[in-house]
Amino acid sequence: MYEGVVQDLVDELGRLPGIGPKSAQRIAFHLLAADATDVHRLAAVLAEVKEKVRFCSVCANVTEEELCRVCRDPRRDLALLCVVEEPKDVLAVERTREFRGRYHVLGGAISPIEGIGPEQLRIRELMVRLADGTVTEVIIATDPNLEGEATATYLTRLLRPMGLRVTRLASGLPVGGDLEYADEVTLGRAFEGRRSVDD
Amino acid sequence: MYVSLLELIDFRSYPHTEVPLAAGVSVFLGPNGQGKTNLVEAVDYIATQSSHRVSSDQPLVRSGADRAIVRAQVQRDDRQALIEVEINPGGSNRARLNGGQLTKAREALGILRTVLFSPDDLDLVKGDPSARRRFLDDLLVARQPRFAAVRSDYDRVLRQRNTLLKTAGRSGRSRPGDSALSTLEVWDAHLARTGAELLSARLSLTADLRPHLTKHYTEVAQTVPKPGGGNDADLSYRSSFPLPPGAVSRPELAEALLGQVAVRRDDELDRGVTLVGPHRDDVTFTLGWLPTRGYSSHGESWSFALALRLAAFSLLRSDGDDPVLILDDVFAELDDARRIRLAELVRETEQVLVTAAVPSDVPADLLEHRFDVRDAKVTGARAR
Ligand SMILES: Nc1ncnc2c1ncn2[C@@H]1O[C@H](COP(=O)(O)OP(=O)(O)OP(=O)(O)O)[C@@H](O)[C@H]1O
Ligand SMILES: [Mg+2]
Ligand SMILES: [Zn+2]
Numbered sequence: 113m114y115e116g117v118v119q120d121l122v123d124e125l126g127r128l129p130g131i132g133p134k135s136a137q138r139i140a141f142h143l144l145a146a147d148a149t150d151v152h153r154l155a156a157v158l159a160e161v162k163e164k165v166r167f168c169s170v171c172a173n174v175t176e177e178e179l180c181r182v183c184r185d186p187r188r189d190l191a192l193l194c195v196v197e198e199p200k201d202v203l204a205v206e207r208t209r210e211f212r213g214r215y216h217v218l219g220g221a222i223s224p225i226e227g228i229g230p231e232q233l234r235i236r237e238l239m240v241r242l243a244d245g246t247v248t249e250v251i252i253a254t255d256p257n258l259e260g261e262a263t264a265t266y267l268t269r270l271l272r273p274m275g276l277r278v279t280r281l282a283s284g285l286p287v288g289g290d291l292e293y294a295d296e297v298t299l300g301r302a303f304e305g306r307r308s309v310d311d
Numbered sequence: 312m313y314v315s316l317l318e319l320i321d322f323r324s325y326p327h328t329e330v331p332l333a334a335g336v337s338v339f340l341g342p343n344g345q346g347k348t349n350l351v352e353a354v355d356y357i358a359t360q361s362s363h364r365v366s367s368d369q370p371l372v373r374s375g376a377d378r379a380i381v382r383a384q385v386q387r388d389d390r391q392a393l394i395e396v397e398i399n400p401g402g403s404n405r406a407r408l409n410g411g412q413l414t415k416a417r418e419a420l421g422i423l424r425t426v427l428f429s430p431d432d433l434d435l436v437k438g439d440p441s442a443r444r445r446f447l448d449d450l451l452v453a454r455q456p457r458f459a460a461v462r463s464d465y466d467r468v469l470r471q472r473n474t475l476l477k478t479a480g481r482s483g484r485s486r487p488g489d490s491a492l493s494t495l496e497v498w499d500a501h502l503a504r505t506g507a508e509l510l511s512a513r514l515s516l517t518a519d520l521r522p523h524l525t526k527h528y529t530e531v532a533q534t535v536p537k538p539g540g541g542n543d544a545d546l547s548y549r550s551s552f553p554l555p556p557g558a559v560s561r562p563e564l565a566e567a568l569l570g571q572v573a574v575r576r577d578d579e580l581d582r583g584v585t586l587v588g589p590h591r592d593d594v595t596f597t598l599g600w601l602p603t604r605g606y607s608s609h610g611e612s613w614s615f616a617l618a619l620r621l622a623a624f625s626l627l628r629s630d631g632d633d634p635v636l637i638l639d640d641v642f643a644e645l646d647d648a649r650r651i652r653l654a655e656l657v658r659e660t661e662q663v664l665v666t667a668a669v670p671s672d673v674p675a676d677l678l679e680h681r682f683d684v685r686d687a688k689v690t691g692a693r694a695r
Contacts, residue, residue, distance in 0.1 A: 132401070222494055222497070223471065224471050224472070224474040224475040224478065224494070224498075225470060225471055225474050229491065229494055230493070230494060258464055258467050258468060258471070258501065259471075261501065262471070262494075262497050262498065262501055265497045265500055265501070266493075266494060266497045269496075269497070
């Protein structure tokens, strides 16, 4: 244990994802040794990001305005909706340039172990968006792992009775992985080869 | 195939050691607790990414270190492969193949294949069903490495589903449209899909294994055949739910499993665990008309355990390359007749690694490459 504020810093850093106690300690001492101006700049960005950045009121992608860049863009095809787990997945799909519709960010995947069920995800919001019939095809692009598949199955069962075309990305994505880490070519191909889901 | 070089860093009692190996029989000798089993355990770990002694990875890392590294140079036909596995008990393991990082450690499975005999093998016959399930699943992965993913998916489905069953059971199940119940159906579907994949693979594996088992048991036990196959060794798969009769396809198995899950719904909600599926299955071993469990003598049980490992070895050999045979402390446990049988197999196998406390435990003509193991240091190999 360190004294007072140093320990506070180590604790705070240790709460970030992917940072264990040892890394937290290393980062803390790096910050202590760094130039005051550098540390202040970091502190300012942290404060600013929290102040300015919020979630798009339509799709829950990150944005500095009411609507995100995609939802503001009049050239996007309103009939196509791509459902993803996280805002970072929007970025991954955008990089492929294969998709011209809009997005819906769920905020995670169904995982009972982590206490995440349909209520914890933005599924009610999705149903509201689909209600007026503008969207005719929903592409489910959850991660190609077990929880992503379970979420896709759940959504498919929910959406099919509404008479929509429901598609899932074609296989070829590395199984057990994260959408985020799929390279652009593979992900692009998966989009092109998407298929209707029977289950 | 054979291992030509083994390197351990912070694995078990070894801070750092390199052991050059050759094809043929290598015998590791030394008093108790010096690191003989640790050494062969490392070779087996490269092949299976699990240990025959412990279910968690923590004990594999030298106390005081935070990760262990095992490297093996493997010779297969004319090709060679350098496999490295880094064991991180806190996080996930990492593996490299010929210097290149693999996305998942389990992509390194199936390059080296091993069959390990140890005194604990008696558990296969006398122990819990889990020992027998593990025997089948390990063999499955050795034959078709992609089953490592199926197995881990199935385990994860089970954990997710059991958690959900517990919460759904608590929150009261009678409310229609309850979301816990609607997501339960999703996990039912995934349980049926992954469960059927595992089940169908185990069923065809047991079918492939049967003739090898019968043959090896007769050899090992040197029984006088009783009329009508009265003491033939056999095995049959015992599913935790009734299987549709006849040769069953994967979709049929999935459907049957899904049907059972529906039947057991209330039970499962009451108890908060998944009650049907391959995680509840077992294998019954029989000698003649009698099951080994509860009926076989100690000697018969030993012969059976040995015959099971030999059958696994023959099956892997029939797929192509010889697996590396590892005999951890087994000769000391065997009587003369069984020793001779095992020694015969050893002589015709490409590479065999043997551990023993004293040379007299090992048939004399097997002391080909001899290593001494003392205090986690390996010296040798001296020609006999
Ligand atoms: N993670 C670890 N860190 C340090 N030492 C360990 C670790 N795991 C095991 N050991 C030590 O390794 C020794 C056991 O080694 P091993 O099982 O290889 O013995 P052995 O030579 O096969 O003996 P035996 O003839 O009794 O079978 C024990 O002394 C144990 O304390
Ligand atoms: Mg030992
Ligand atoms: Zn948006």
